[in-house]
Amino acid sequence: MSKVPTVELKLPILKNMELVATQTSEVVSKHMDLSEEQSDEISMALIEACINAFEHSETKNEIYIHFMISDNELTIKVIDKGKGFDASKIKIPEIENKINTKERKRGWGLMLIKELMDSVDFESDHTGTTLTMVKKKTNNE
Amino acid sequence: MSKIIETNLINNVVVIKTEGYLNNDLGEEIEKITKKYIETGNKVFLINLKDSKIVNSIGASILIEIIEQLQDIDGELVLCELAPIIEKTFKIMGLTKYCSVYGTQDEAIKGLA
Numbered sequence: 001m002s003k004v005p006t007v008e009l010k011l012p013i014l015k016n017m018e019l020v021a022t023q024t025s026e027v028v029s030k031h032m033d034l035s036e037e038q039s040d041e042i043s044m045a046l047i048e049a050c051i052n053a054f055e056h057s058e059t060k061n062e063i064y065i066h067f068m069i070s071d072n073e074l075t076i077k078v079i080d081k082g083k084g085f086d087a088s089k090i091k092i093p094e095i096e097n098k099i100n101t102k103e104r105k106r107g108w109g110l111m112l113i114k115e116l117m118d119s120v121d122f123e124s125d126h127t128g129t130t131l132t133m134v135k136k137k138t139n140n141e
Numbered sequence: 142m143s144k145i146i147e148t149n150l151i152n153n154v155v156v157i158k159t160e161g162y163l164n165n166d167l168g169e170e171i172e173k174i175t176k177k178y179i180e181t182g183n184k185v186f187l188i189n190l191k192d193s194k195i196v197n198s199i200g201a202s203i204l205i206e207i208i209e210q211l212q213d214i215d216g217e218l219v220l221c222e223l224a225p226i227i228e229k230t231f232k233i234m235g236l237t238k239y240c241s242v243y244g245t246q247d248e249a250i251k252g253l254a
Contacts, residue, residue, distance in 0.1 A: 095235030
């Protein structure tokens with residue numbers, strides 16, 4: 001079995017480092033001949049995945065991002081070695097519940113990732129979290 | 142990296158033009174300016190995001206806070222010149238249910254007249 005071409009990034013927990021990830025995803029998207037719309041969706045999902053890893057994992061270490069390139073799809077893994085999270089406690093945010101209420105305005109990350117990517121999965125325990133998201137290649141007209 | 146590049150008062154509309162990543166920092170800058178203008182009696186705000194091509198949900202969440210503040214005074218927040226991915230993100234979040242979006246600044250100013 002041939003090895004999947006993979007681009008690997010290691011990001012320190014520093015302000016705006018998620019933009020380093022989006023620059024890489026843009027190059028990868030271009031290489032794969034993905035549409036501009038798809039490339040933008042990947043970048044946006046990646047920003048949210050990085051912010052989640054930076055903030056919610058409470059890790060002091062780096063996060064790792066793997067871009068796995070295949071003919072039909074791009075698979076991105078965002079890996080942190082933080083405290084993990086309980087998926088059952090995540091509420092789907094609704095703006096009606098956030099506006100003019102005391103509910104915190106944030107918490108959109110996972111919902112945006114799910115909407116922007118073709119599939120999203122995560123494994124999480126007390127040793128860290130791996131979020132896997134996939135964008136399928138569609139034929140450019 | 143990201144900043145407010147212009148603030149103008151046009152036909153009683155406070156126009157705030159940004160540049161760069163709409164993140165926590167830029168969101169807070171916008172909120173600060175908005176508060177300042179609310180204190181002097183302004184109620185209608187237009188944010189021109191032509192030169193902000195990228196956003197995160199924290200920056201967008203601050204816009205929700207601004208919408209709340211404006212609702213309290215019967216004010217309005219309007220957006221224009223959004224990059225397609227920003228418009229899509231705001232739609233997913235439901236933000237566009239609470240603020241109008243225009244293609245250009247001129248259209249927005251005319252629409253608010």
